[in-house]
Amino acid sequence: MTVQIAHLYGTACLAIVFFQIALIAGAPLGRYTQGGTHDGALPMSGRIIAAVSIPVVLFQGLAILSAAGFPGLGWPTWTGWVAFAVQVVSTVLNWITPSKPERAVWGPVMLVMAAMALVVLTA
Numbered sequence: 001m002t003v004q005i006a007h008l009y010g011t012a013c014l015a016i017v018f019f020q021i022a023l024i025a026g027a028p029l030g031r032y033t034q035g036g037t038h039d040g041a042l043p044m045s046g047r048i049i050a051a052v053s054i055p056v057v058l059f060q061g062l063a064i065l066s067a068a069g070f071p072g073l074g075w076p077t078w079t080g081w082v083a084f085a086v087q088v089v090s091t092v093l094n095w096i097t098p099s100k101p102e103r104a105v106w107g108p109v110m111l112v113m114a115a116m117a118l119v120v121l122t123a
Helices: 002-024 044-067 077-096 100-122
Strands: none
Touching: 002 044, 002 100, 044 077, 044 100, 077 100
């Protein structure tokens, strides 16, 4: 079961990466990210933040997959805990954002992802 949960976590991370790519490409989803201060497409500074978040999210996914024993990774266990810490911070930030659409969408998603990461790390 732990491996399946890790796979779900990794899949969610990939979905977030695709969301970030859409933001970089100019998708009008600014209300759903970075505090919701932009109704349409993000300005260049917001797109840069989206680009920087991609390797962070990929790290998180790979770290949790490694913690579940995914073949070929073999990362130290502490990387999974770092990924979990980043996930918890993301969860809190998405629940306290002034953007109602961001809270409604990303708050629950981040909370479920944090729970999945914790399950994998404590199994």
